[in-house]
Amino acid sequence: MPHCIIEHSASLNGDALLPLIFSGALNTGLFESDGSDIKVRSIAYQSYLTGPERSDFVHVTIKILSGRTTEQKQILSKSVLAQLQTIERPHCSLTVEVADIDRASYSKVVS
Numbered sequence: 001m002p003h004c005i006i007e008h009s010a011s012l013n014g015d016a017l018l019p020l021i022f023s024g025a026l027n028t029g030l031f032e033s034d035g036s037d038i039k040v041r042s043i044a045y046q047s048y049l050t051g052p053e054r055s056d057f058v059h060v061t062i063k064i065l066s067g068r069t070t071e072q073k074q075i076l077s078k079s080v081l082a083q084l085q086t087i088e089r090p091h092c093s094l095t096v097e098v099a100d101i102d103r104a105s106y107s108k109v110v111s
Contacts, residue, residue, distance in 0.1 A: 001099075002031060003063040004080070006042040009056040012089070014042030018068055020087070021060055024080030030072055056092040066100040073098040 004021045008014060018040050026035045029083055050057055064073075077096045084094045 001037045001065055002076075004038065004040040005061045005063070006036050006058060007038065007061070008042060008058045009048065009050075010042070010046045012043040012056055012058065012073060012087075014044050014093075016086075017042055017058065020083040021080055023098045026063065027081045027083075028072075028076050030068070030076060039067065049096035050093060056089055058087075058092065060084070060087055060088065062096065062098045063101050064107060066103050068098075069102075083102070 002025055004025060006014065006017050006021055008017060022035060022038055025031060025038045025040075031037050048054070048057070062076060062080065063078070063099045068076075077098050081094060084096070088091045
């Protein structure tokens with residue numbers, strides 16, 4: 001059920017990042033084997049600062065239902081980061097964070 005939200009500099013191709021993040025999440029074995037529960041989307045930023053010199057960045061937030069172990073979260077983070085590292089982009093910051101969604105307050109409807 002993860003919601004994978006890619007925030008990135010607009011100079012990067014968000015459509016090219018989507019399958020990388022999807023594969024990174026799928027490869028962990030933590031979700032449906034066909035990936036049907038993995039949702040990935042990207043947001044490109046035109047306006048941003050990355051320290052004293054502006055450079056490209058990719059930050060992925062992966063929101064998952066609470067209850068996973070720290071080890072499972074680390075596996076997920078590292079798998080997604082490994083996929084991101086396949087893009088050849090010098091001076092590009094790559095970061096991944098895994099955040100819990102409170103099960104008690106999460107609501108979902110599929111129509």
